[in-house]
Amino acid sequence: QVQLVQSGAEVKKPGASVKVSCKASGYTFTAYYIHWVRQAPGQGLEWVGWINPNSGGTNYAQNLQGWVTVTRDTSISTVYMEVSRLRSDDTAVYYCARSPGISNYAMDVWGQGTTVTVSS
Amino acid sequence: SYELTQPPSVSVSPGQTASITCSGDKLGIKYAFWYQQKPGQSPVLVIHQNSRRPSGIPERISGSNSGNTATLTISGTQAMDEADYYCQAWDSNIAVVFGGGTKLTVL
DSSP states (O other): OOEEEEOOOEEEOTTOOEEEEEEEESSOGGGSEEEEEEEOTTOOOEEEEEEOTTTOOEEEOGGGBTTEEEEEEGGGTEEEEEEOSOOGGGOEEEEEEEESSSSSOOOOEEOOOEEEEEOO | OOOOBOOSEEEEOTTSOEEEEEEOTTGGGSOOEEEEEOTTSOOEEEEBTTTBOOTTOOTTEEEEEETTEEEEEESSOOGGGOEEEEEEEEETTTEEEEOOOEEEEEO
16 A cells, blocks of 8 residues: 655754655655655644655755755655754654645645654 | 635534635635644545545535635534644645644534
8 A cells, every 4th residue: 555654753952953754655656746744733734845756856945945955765765854953943743745746736645744853 | 925824713513514714815726735634643635626535535525716715615524523624735836835724623
């Protein structure tokens, strides 16, 4: 079955970096974009960015450009999201999700979420 | 940047119809998508491309989109429908925008 499986919870200090993985299975990895979406405690969904696993092309939310980097390794069907210079307000559950394309498409499969806690 | 506005909360009695709105400038010329999220769980797509239901989503969940407002309608609301609902659209065809979310309470 189609699955996105994310790496485990992380606890980081302010100023550090974190790298979260999302491993895809059950479908052709390069046929679907992968998005990252985060949700701070008690808050709504915030889109972080997407990657086209076929070309490696990316796009990020304006307020996160320069702070977030999304990459992929097609040999193991895995996408990575790295957040640098962590602050306390980066504490959130980070989800990966796939979409068949951009512009007219929804995120139809989601990962289980990865909790990132930033605390001194 | 593009913004989507949802009411923070909606209440409905069991068996009645719940309507959750999502407003944005000329939203009707874009596609609207809706996600359901229950506590401690990942979001689930319930409506795509304004009114299409993914496989496994009950027929009592429907969507529409016209003018500046998209609407998610749940007919014959059940206790299991109690959740947070988020609308989503695309901005300039390359960036994703979410509404702030609506907490649906089934009284």
